[in-house]
Each structure stands twice: as structure tokens, then as C-alpha cells.
Amino acid sequence: MKTMKKERLSEMAAKEIKAYMKERHLKEGDKLPPVSELMETLGIGRSTLREALQLLESRGALQVLNGKGTFVKDIKPFHIQTSIEIDNKKDFLLEALEVRKALEGKAVDLAVVHASDTEVNRMQTHLNRYVEALKNNEREKANAADADFHQTIYQATKNELLKSIIDSVWDSFYEFWNEPFGVEDIFDTSYPYHETLLQAIKERDSEKAAAAFQQIMESVRSSIENI
Amino acid sequence: MKTMKKERLSEMAAKEIKAYMKERHLKEGDKLPPVSELMETLGIGRSTLREALQLLESRGALQVLNGKGTFVKDIKPFHIQTSIEIDNKKDFLLEALEVRKALEGKAVDLAVVHASDTEVNRMQTHLNRYVEALKNNEREKANAADADFHQTIYQATKNELLKSIIDSVWDSFYEFWNEPFGVEDIFDTSYPYHETLLQAIKERDSEKAAAAFQQIMESVRSSIENI
DNA sequence: TCTAGCCTTTCATACAGCATGATAGTATGA
């Protein structure tokens, strides 16, 4: 005899809901039926259903908003939860920097190999936006463009796990980094290497890319040191 | 006025429970008070409490067993969830391998610099256990010793964030890897490089260490390819 | 003396009903 059912009802319901989403090809932002309805169609009680929904929410697959409804958020294969407690900001940032070096260095390496032409073009676009914003002294825009630039690189690795981990390390990194530097500094110390990096990716030159990336990280390091 | 409470009650409760665990220095395997009791001490309803517990469970911090109680499982700051079934095991393992190369490569690099004498000795001990187990054809013991060996290296980096990320990547890696190879293969292809790696750490030779580590990863790669 | 069967205790699991609160759209009235 096979192992009998032992799984919790809420987990079964979660799978059911996921199957439902897949079946109806629900995309990000789409709305799920209200709880009362799901309750009936799945034939389970409300608290059980809520547990199932919460399970999916904690995995980042759903987002449930009070008074509005339940919405599809994400269908990524990985979800990373962090609960990092830090006592020393600077130490944490330095630790995180080492991790970023490893992870993003690998990403650059993979991007050199796997980036498609479209992706390279997209990087160029973001980099142009970046330099434009720096020239106009628009800090917010510059940061956004920079993030997009890096995102595109990580996308180009074609490695979902790597990308997910980098994303969450970024999140915790920037949570504790209130960018202590002025635009001019970035323009001088960091921007030129971005340009070199992109060039290297275009030329599929992994050594050049690695060197440029190390320079970027070095400028971040000195920013941290000067906190 | 400050931002009023917007957080969900269940999340607040989850934090409260976590604080409770920390406060009482609960270790892995310890038992939490039963729901009925927690319900009262936290002053919340049962369904809310259940949601809080489930939240912690989905993070891997707790394990709740029907008819027995709620138990502390783990207090890791970094947790990777693989949301659905991975459709292609091999692809996932290859992706994870790239991440491991980046992360653990960095760890080896840091360990060469920061490992204390005690840590180096500990590595040696674990490695001895490892080879012993291999000789006696004891698969289980060999794996445990191997894990301990690597753990000690990551410990020696003195980088908590790096260590916790590596830990969770390991967890998801081994969840999908049912080690398809025999002990003899390991003895030939993988073990010698472990010895070289340790030598390199002892000699504080980062290049040699990096090379040995790459060899180990290479042997893992070919194991994966042959699945 | 041993042990299978039954009870009890301790817990989690699940359901149903009810009250509250958030959000958004719509109607009302000065």
C-alpha cells in the first residue's frame, strides 16, 4: 500500500489554487476569486483557505490586500526570505559587499557568455539613462537607471537562482545604505567603469568585464569605508 | 502622529513568538507552549495564532506536528524556498552549481586569509573522518564528515551573511541531489582535491586553494551531467 | 508475565458564524 495522505489540507488547497492559476493563465496583477467563492469551489472552510492563501503569500506567489482582494504577484521558481539582524551597519555592508562581489562577479561572467543582442542593447539604453540623469543631477533617476542596468545583466545570466539570490542581497544591502555620496563622486569614480563593463560585455571579453566590475565594487567599498 | 499599525496581527504575533524563542534561548527541537496557551499569553485568537505559526513554519523556523505540539526547527536568517516542483532537476542542479562556485569559491578565498589555527585543525579532523569513512565504505558517515569539513571552511570566513547564504543553497541543492555515485568514484575524483584544498589553506596559498576548489566543483559538475 | 485492546489526555486541525475594517463606487444634498 502507498503512503496514505498525510499532507495538511491547507497545503493541498494551496496546490489546488496554484493549479487554478496555471490553468487560467493568470498573469501578474490578476485577481483571484474572493475567499467566499474559493471556499465553496474548493469545499473547505474559511480558515483553512486563509492558511492556504497565506502559504502562497509567504512564498511571494500572491498578495492579499485588505478590502480589495487577492492578486497574483509572482510566478518565480524561487523565493528567498531574509530576516537579517545587524548590530553594526558598516560591518554588515562590508560582509554584504564580499557576497555581492562573489555573486555579481559570477553574474557578469555568465552575462558575457550568455547575453543576447537585445539584452546588450537594453543595457546600453539603461546606461544612457544613467549618465543622462547624472548630468542633470537627478539622483533618484540615476539610481533607478543603475538598478535597471544591473538587473539586465543578471537577467542575461539565464540563471534564475543566481538572479533571485542577488536580488535579495541587493534588497538587504540597500536597506542599510543611505548612499552617502554626491552625484559628482559617482560620476568620477563609478560611472566610467560601468561604461567599460558594458564595452567588455559587448566584446565578450570576460577578463576585461571582471576587471571593470571589480573596480565598481572597489568604489563601493571605499564609500562604505568612509561612512 | 506615528504611522499607525498597519501590519497584520498575525505578522506581529510571529515576531512576538520569535522574540519569545530568543528570550528563552530555545534551541532546535525544543517545544513551544501549546496553541491554547500561546493564544492567551499573546492575547490573540486561535486562527490568527495559527497563521503566525504557519508563517514561521514556512520560513523553516518551526515545525508543527499534529497531536504533539510545536517545535523549534531552525533560526536561519536566509531561507530559499523552491515554490513549485522543479520541472527539470538537472537544470536546477547546474544553476545551483554555478551559484555554489561563486559563493563557496569566495568562501575558500576568505578562509585562506582568515582561518585560525584551531579551525584549520578542525578541518583536518573532519577530513580524516571523511577518508576513514570512505575506506570503510560508509556512505552516510562520509557525507556527514564532508559537510562538516565544508562547514568549517565557511565558518572560517568570518562572514555570517556569506555562511548563511551558502547554507541555504546547500539545503536546496541536496534536496534535489540523490548522489548517484558510488564511494569509489568519490575516492578517486573528489577526495584528493579536498586534501589539496586543505594543504593550500594551511599554506595560505589562495591560488592553489582556488584551483583545488574548482576541481572539486568540476567533479560535482560531471556527476550532475551524468544523471 | 506479557500484551492486545480500550480509555484518557494533550494537542493540532478544521469548520461555521459573527463582528470589524478597509476600499471604492455611487448617490445625496447644500
Add this chain to the structure above:
DNA sequence: TCATACTATCATGCTGTATGAAAGGCTAGA
């Protein structure tokens, strides 16, 4: 015209009740 009040829709949260799983203890029959 525009703010205010009403209302529908949905999630949030609490409680009473009952079901079910695990473990330990008790008792009767071999």
C-alpha cells in the same frame, strides 16, 4: 459643483465546537 454619506465588496480577526492524531496508562485475557 463638490464634499459628505451610503453601500457593496472583500479581507481580517475572534470564538465555540467537533474531529483527529499521538502517546501514555490501565485492564483483561492468554
